[in-house]
Amino acid sequence: MSMKNNLVLTLSIFFSATLSIQAQDYLVIAHVKDTNTHQEIEAVNVFIEGARRGTVSNKDGRFRLDLNAGDMGKTVIFQHIGYHILQVDATKLRKMDVVYLQPRVIPMQGIEVEGASETNRIKLDIPQAIEVIDASAFEIRGYVDAGDLLKTDHSVQVSEDLSGRKTVTIRGGNADEVVVLYNGVKLNSSLDNVFDMSLIDLKDVKSVEVIKGSNTALYGPEAFSGVVNIIPKTDFDYNIRFQQRLGTYRSGNWGLHLHKKLGNYSGYYSIKRGGLERLLEDGVLENLSTHNTGHLTYSFENNAKLNAMFVSTDLDYYRTGSYAEDVSSMNTLGSLHFNGNLGFLTGLDISASYKELDENQDLRISATNYTRDLFDESWYLNLQKSQDMKGIEYLVGYQMQHSNLDYNKDLVFYQFQRQTHGFVAIAKTDDEPGSDFFKNVRLNLSIRHDIIDDEQKDTSAFNLPGSTQDDIYGTNSWQESTAKFAMNLYGFNDELVVNSYVSFGANVKFPSLIQQISTPSDFARDATAPNMEPEKDRSLELTTTITRDLGKLANVSGWQAGLSYFQNFYDNKFRMLSPPFSRVPVFDNVKTASIKGLEGSMTVFFFTKKISTEYGLSKYFISEKSSFPFKSDFKQTINLSIDHYGYSFQLHWFKENEQIAWLPASQTGSNPDIYTEVELPAFDNIDIHLSKTFDIKNFQFFLNFSGRNLLNDDTVLQGIAIRDKRFYVTFGSQY
Structure with missing residues (x-):
């Protein structure tokens, strides 16, 4: 009995000790959010001070951190490049579901954030x-x-x-x-x-x-x-999302978004459908659209990614009345994109894609009918390799585009083929200027060579009886090389960042296919066919941006100011002459043109960036305004943003001065043999957006009200007000 009792006692002590040890292990599961917007923050480093244990928040701001009894009383640090460092006692962290971080005016310098592996x-x-x-x-x-x-x-x-x-x-x-x-x-x-x-x-x-x-x-x-570069999401903080928008002119659209991640795979699909109906004095204007988007991404262990994507958009527009138009357009895009290292080959960026546009337009003005039909398909290949070697960063790339275009213009059928090859090389070298503040001087040199081959095929056999084929060109070939140089000076400390650069060089723009078949004499007898030499541009730019952080405790958290001066000198500038009844304009040339400009902005951040206000100004000096139709040479903007506890308010005010273009007689009512200059008056307007997001368990709900053109400018184009008031309400949820 004594031995049996000892065995029972030993087992009891063992299990009690085991349970005691287990009771002292803690698993913290919480979210990291922005204290102003309440949006989740990805890639936050979470670690125990003085220990080698830590974790990183995922795409929806969620993290898991193991703590034991020995960690109680220690400090857990939350660190992100865009936010102030937060220190939390481990004992208190056990009871927290959400950790809020305050955004910084100046991102932390020299901090590598785990998980931020995408190449910029x-x-x-x-x-x-x-x-x-x-x-x-x-x-x-x-x-x-x-x-x-x-x-x-x-x-x-x-x-x-x-x-x-x-x-x-x-x-x-x-x-x-x-x-x-x-x-x-x-x-x-x-x-x-x-x-x-x-x-x-x-x-x-x-x-x-x-x-x-x-x-x-x-x-x-x-x-x-x-360049406008749209970067799509490949990872999402929800599995399903739905939103509905309602607004002026009986407009509305709904969208459904689905996402699922399984291991290294991430899949996404979305559909959005909508439209509007607008009553006119002599008819109806209706616009319908359907968007489909899909992604499938595979993430490799070495942070490389392979992404397959498709995007399609179907647009239908028609208008009845004295000016009757019917347009249908289908855009399709598919691509395969790899970014990362492949064996011993590092710094690779490879993509292959296909793009298709099928568009049909029927137009009736008075008793005259016009047709515009086009089918445009293109294949793209992009190969890019970057590497550091002996203190110099190199990039070499090759870009290929093959395009086929079928174009039907008022009973006449055209068929074109374009082959494009581009070769680019960029080199960058860094030097330390020996200053305590200015840490880096970077010299940049780029060289590019482009080859363009265009061919117009004989399609006279396909033209309808009575039509005439314009033999605009048979083949066109161009080769051009360009070079650009830039010097960048960068300095920073904890409170101030200065980033300045000067760049100059040349650029070239080859005639588009519509420019090559342009026949302005169809609309004005004194107009001449354009010169088919490429446009040339010589440019110079100087830019400085200064950012000041005044500390997270000050009412004014900081500010950022930027100023740019640029000048562009053009040779053989194409000038667009835009008939009101065509989505396809015509062109001629001016021998020389220039744009010089000053752009400035000033942003002030208040109350740890809860409030920000930005003033922007652009002033351009344009030598030949008809070469840049309907462009304002002076624009001002004010953007006011307020984010607080999930509420978001934005006000956008802008002012643009008069705009000038050349239009044919059918628009101006003047001499039908010539183009004349037309001026749109200066205008200003205000847009507002008010939003709220809130969470209920695993669901997030959002609501938005938007008002556009609140000053209700009464400018009319082709019988329709184009700057009138519009209101929208958007609501939805995600899980």
């Missing part, structure tokens, strides 16, 4: 003025589309036609001088090098990057005035 492709290019708009700034604020968002920037102007098609211009340039990318794939049409920004659904977007100026080497020769 823009930094591989030479220095340029860049505006990065993160999803947190727009995803619950009721913007209708990407064009609606971009107009809040003082350097950007957005033009919207009656069908809802939106094109963007940067720094006073034209829409065909802006390259639009989606996940690194060029979206611009092979016909006119323009893209409709209303086709981008912001619910699928992680960030929007606006590159200002003509000094990019990485994104191709057509970027005379800038």
